[in-house]
Amino acid sequence: MKEYGTEALRNLALVGHGDSGKTSLAEAILFSAKATNRLGKVDEGTSHLDFDEEEKKRRITIRTSLGFVEWKKCKINILDTPGYADFLGEVVAALHVTDAAVVLVDSQSGVEVGTERVWRFAKERSLPAFFCINKLDREHSNFTKAYDMIRERLAAGAVAVTLPLEEGEGFNGVIDVLRMRAFRYADNGSGNGTEEDIPAEHMDRAQAAREKLIEQVAETDDSLVEKYLEGGELTGEEISAALRTGVVKGSLQPVFAVASGANIGVDLFLDCVAESGPSPIDRGDVAGAEEGVSRKPLSSEPLSALAFKTISEAHMGDLTFLRVFSGELKSGSDVANPKKGRGERIGQLYFILGRERNETGSIPAGDFGAAVKLKETKTGHTLCESGGSFLLRDIAFPKPVIRTAVVAKNKGEEDKIGNGLSRLQEEDPTFQVVHDLEVHQTLLHGLGEMHLEIVRQRLKERFGVEVELVKPKIPYKETIRRTAQVQGKYKKQTGGRGQYGDVWLRLEPRGRGEGFEFASEVVGGVVPTKFIPAVEKGVVASLEDGVLAGCKVVDVKAVVYDGSYHAVDSSENAFKVAASMAFRKAFLEADPVLLEPIMEVKVTVPEEFLGDVMGDVSSRRGRILGTESEGPFQVVRALVPLAELYKYSTHLRSLTQGRGLYEREFSNYEEVPRDTAEKVIAEHQAAKEES
Ligand SMILES: Nc1nc2c(ncn2[C@@H]2O[C@H](COP(=O)(O)OP(=O)(O)OP(=O)(O)O)[C@@H](O)[C@H]2O)c(=O)[nH]1
Ligand SMILES: [Mg+2]
Numbered sequence: 001m002k003e004y005g006t007e008a009l010r011n012l013a014l015v016g017h018g019d020s021g022k023t024s025l026a027e028a029i030l031f032s033a034k035a036t037n038r039l040g041k042v043d044e045g046t047s048h049l050d051f052d053e054e055e056k057k058r059r060i061t062i063r064t065s066l067g068f069v070e071w072k073k074c075k076i077n078i079l080d081t082p083g084y085a086d087f088l089g090e091v092v093a094a095l096h097v098t099d100a101a102v103v104l105v106d107s108q109s110g111v112e113v114g115t116e117r118v119w120r121f122a123k124e125r126s127l128p129a130f131f132c133i134n135k136l137d138r139e140h141s142n143f144t145k146a147y148d149m150i151r152e153r154l155a156a157g158a159v160a161v162t163l164p165l166e167e168g169e170g171f172n173g174v175i176d177v178l179r180m181r182a183f184r185y186a187d188n189g190s191g192n193g194t195e196e197d198i199p200a201e202h203m204d205r206a207q208a209a210r211e212k213l214i215e216q217v218a219e220t221d222d223s224l225v226e227k228y229l230e231g232g233e234l235t236g237e238e239i240s241a242a243l244r245t246g247v248v249k250g251s252l253q254p255v256f257a258v259a260s261g262a263n264i265g266v267d268l269f270l271d272c273v274a275e276s277g278p279s280p281i282d283r284g285d286v287a288g289a290e291e292g293v294s295r296k297p298l299s300s301e302p303l304s305a306l307a308f309k310t311i312s313e314a315h316m317g318d319l320t321f322l323r324v325f326s327g328e329l330k331s332g333s334d335v336a337n338p339k340k341g342r343g344e345r346i347g348q349l350y351f352i353l354g355r356e357r358n359e360t361g362s363i364p365a366g367d368f369g370a371a372v373k374l375k376e377t378k379t380g381h382t383l384c385e386s387g388g389s390f391l392l393r394d395i396a397f398p399k400p401v402i403r404t405a406v407v408a409k410n411k412g413e414e415d416k417i418g419n420g421l422s423r424l425q426e427e428d429p430t431f432q433v434v435h436d437l438e439v440h441q442t443l444l445h446g447l448g449e450m451h452l453e454i455v456r457q458r459l460k461e462r463f464g465v466e467v468e469l470v471k472p473k474i475p476y477k478e479t480i481r482r483t484a485q486v487q488g489k490y491k492k493q494t495g496g497r498g499q500y501g502d503v504w505l506r507l508e509p510r511g512r513g514e515g516f517e518f519a520s521e522v523v524g525g526v527v528p529t530k531f532i533p534a535v536e537k538g539v540v541a542s543l544e545d546g547v548l549a550g551c552k553v554v555d556v557k558a559v560v561y562d563g564s565y566h567a568v569d570s571s572e573n574a575f576k577v578a579a580s581m582a583f584r585k586a587f588l589e590a591d592p593v594l595l596e597p598i599m600e601v602k603v604t605v606p607e608e609f610l611g612d613v614m615g616d617v618s619s620r621r622g623r624i625l626g627t628e629s630e631g632p633f634q635v636v637r638a639l640v641p642l643a644e645l646y647k648y649s650t651h652l653r654s655l656t657q658g659r660g661l662y663e664r665e666f667s668n669y670e671e672v673p674r675d676t677a678e679k680v681i682a683e684h685q686a687a688k689e690e691s
Contacts, residue, residue, distance in 0.1 A: 001351070001358070004075040006297060006366040010277040011077045011323075012130075013064075013094040015122070016104035017114030018083030021134040023050050023061050025104060025260035026080040032191035032267055033069030033076075035353060039189040039263060048354035049080045053461065054454055062454060064090045064309060066321065066352040066368060072274035077368045083114050085658070086448030089397045089430030093308045093379075095121050096395045097323035097368075099278050100128040100247075103154075104260075107133050107141035107167070110149040113659040119154045128278045129155070129253045132269060136164045137171040137259040147255060153632070157252045159216045160209050161243075162268050164257040165202060174257045174265040175202060177209045178239065183268065191263035214239060220246040244276040280366030286325040289382075289391040295326040299365040302385040303327030303335060306392045310379045310427045312462075320371050320379075321352070322363065325392060327385065329369070330362040338389045340376040346383075348372055378426050397429045400445035401649045401662055404452055405473070407441075409466040418442070420463030424455055431455060438552055439473035449650055474643045475597060476680060477669055478546035479555045480590035483508045487563075488582025490574050500569035501578030503527060503535055504562035507586040510555040512595075512669060516543060517557040527563040527575070534572035535560050538579025547587045548594060548677075549684035554669070558583065594677045597642040600625075600667040602635060603652065605660040610634045612655055620644035621673070639667055643676075 014022040026049050027040040040047040045056045049065035061082040068077045079094040081087075095101060101122040105115055122129055133146045143164050150158045165173040165182060173184040175198055182202070183193030198206050218228040220242045228234060234242075246252030254272055258265035285294040286304060295301050309321040322329065329335070331349040336342075350357040350370045363369040377383060380397075384390040406421075408414055421433045421444070431452075432445040446452045452469060459465050485506040492499040510517065518536045520527075527535065536558075543553040560579070601622075605613050607629075613636055614624060622640035629635070645664065652660040672680065 007279045008074045009366045011099040012102050013079040013098035014102045015118040017112035020104040020106045021260045022104050028260045028263040028266040035069045051355045064094045071270045074274040086451035093395050097308045099283050102130045105133050107136050107146050110146040111153045128247050131255040132258045141167050155253045161254040162257045175206045185264045189263040217242040247276045248278045248282045289393050299328045301326040305383045307377050307381045317373050320374050324363045334386045335383045336388050337376045339381045342376045403445045404469045405441040406467045413465045416465045420459045438475040476551040477554045477595040478551050480509045482591045484586045484590035486586040488578040490578040498569040499574040500566035501574035502564045503578050505582035506559040507590050508557040519559045521561040531575040534575040535579040538576035542580045542583040549681045594672040595669040596672045598639050598667045598670050599664045601664040603662045604633050609656040
């Protein structure tokens with residue numbers, strides 16, 4: 001391949017609702033530009049981008065794939081992202097490193113939940129964008145309806161650059177409103193349109209769309225507005241230049257009519273990307289993580305590159321996907337990984353197309369590629385010039401919203417499972433493995449049930465270990481509500497030397513979160529000073545396994561204030577035992593209660609679902625803290641017990657037709673209501689008797 005300067009690069013992330021045709025569009029792009037020698041089909045398992053086994057099986061994209069094509073003197077990089085909400089992390093990472101978003105909209109369904117979601121992320125990053133209204137060859141497609149929805153719900157700057165000729169089953173051509181020409185496509189999927197005059201019966205529509213385009217385009221430039229208002233005709237060049245300005249600024253979003261499955265209208269979209277699309281240079285200086293620090297997006301600058309994705313294939317070693325923001329990344333060079341505070345040696349570098357790797361000596365500023373066998377560098381790390389400390393901004397990965405526990409199917413495989421999980425965690429920052437020492441479970445945190453199910457599958461396929469996903473235990477805690485004082489006496493006389501320990505212990509409740517405290521008020525040496533630490537040890541040991549349900553005891557003060565000893569039989573151990581006897585007795589007399597973790601949740605839903613969501617939160621013992629509006633959405637904040645949130649994100653999706661989002665964070669511990677507590681205690685007793 002020839003070398004492309006930064007100004008000739010175009011970086012596109014294809015985003016949209018699940019199933020809108022992102023991968024099909026990517027395949028059409030690759031095939032049209034002859035980067036592949038056949039039009040890959042998701043349905044037939046022949047996609048070059050959905051090449052992973054799980055993707056083929058499920059016919060969906062699970063992780064972002066890279067591809068690139070040469071088109072009109074440009075190199076266009078494509079990031080084909082997943083549409084399913086469980087893999088939102090992949091989309092966020094792609095939008096972080098791209099220069100433009102291509103939003104796919106299904107012409108039957110119009111703007112959907114997933115469309116809104118990706119648009120919010122693209123907008124937060126002020127990304128230039130294109131819209132492709134797809135599947136126009138489907139029976140009930142409706143270009144105009146989808147177009148209006150885009151303009152009303154997402155982007156007022158959206159403007160049609162192509163229109164469908166006849167929509168629906170016979171769809172085979174589009175009108176290019178810029179050039180006022182029509183293009184017809186053969187049904188072999190080659191993607192080359194044959195130019196012709198706009199048929200007379202479509203002329204009015206085409207004229208109206210052109211008027212609209214010129215009107216919107218003129219707005220990018222005051223002198224054009226003037227010319228336009230005075231009735232002057234804008235030249236083709238003026239229109240193109242102004243369109244480019246609008247795209248780069250983010251005030252205009254060109255809209256295209258396509259059927260990517262049949263490769264119709266895709267070439268015109270690529271023409272526009274090449275002509276008007278932003279190059280990395282148009283995006284301006286590259287902001288560093290530190291305020292006020294930046295670099296120019298040029299190969300002549302010092303290096304900065306972001307590792308935005310890592311995949312490890314069985315027997316192939318890690319492949320790290322990189323976007324070079326400034327400078328040039330050269331194979332065989334030494335660079336720095338400032339987050340790790342270490343150097344990194346760059347070995348072989350590749351340009352990536354699906355699973356294909358094309359070796360390259362270097363990756364210039366603005367371009368994408370991948371490195372193998374990096375020692376220090378993980379997803380989210382910056383690479384910069386050797387000895388440097390420049391850090392790029394972090395990717396704001398979505399936080400996990402769902403958790404599940406794993407248990408090994410076969411005994412003895414725990415280590416292999418742990419190893420596999422930590423490898424998978426390194427690849428995917430939206431997936432976390434937490435060893436909960438309190439409930440003695442390994443927990444997986446992720447973005448949805450399918451996300452974690454795929455982790456389970458990968459463990460099996462790549463690491464050869466099987467696990468079951470089970471409901472996680474809740475880390476309840478135990479505490480007391482009033483003071484109690486009791487005696488603990490341990491006395492044993494068995495032949496030779498006996499055992500003797502005797503303490504009076506007072507347990508007092510403490511405030512929530514204040515923890516445990518121990519004190520001695522013993523006077524006159526009734527319990528010798530040298531045994532006091534043993535008393536404390538006995539109490540502390542008892543805290544681990546609470547009296548009610550075997551949970552950790554918190555927020556109590558234990559005071560030893562009296563006791564007695566035996567000159568010969570008393571020992572540290574005897575006092576330890578006596579103390580724990582006293583503790584258990586006192587605990588039961590001190591009105592013990594269970595505490596449960598309460599989460600602060602933030603649910604974002606369209607207005608029409610607000611009532612249902614609030615009702616549902618209340619039925620989960622939740623307390624609404626308040627609601628506020630955020631654009632077209634309502635945000636509900638509430639405190640909800642963790643025990644009531646199992647599979648909540650799945651439930652929320654079905655409650656809101658997939659349009660609700662939710663985040664959660666630990667808030668505090670609170671008393672468990674009596675009836676719930678009784679159930680928990682009974683379950684604990686039953687489990688204890690069983691084992
Ligand atoms: N009729 C028709 N079907 C299409 C078109 N584009 C895509 N499809 C079909 O729509 C389905 C989804 O296509 P994909 O390309 O996998 O969609 P996607 O957006 O990549 O899906 P995810 O990655 O899972 O979000 C497949 O069955 C495609 O064959 C089109 O232009 N016309
Ligand atoms: Mg896909």
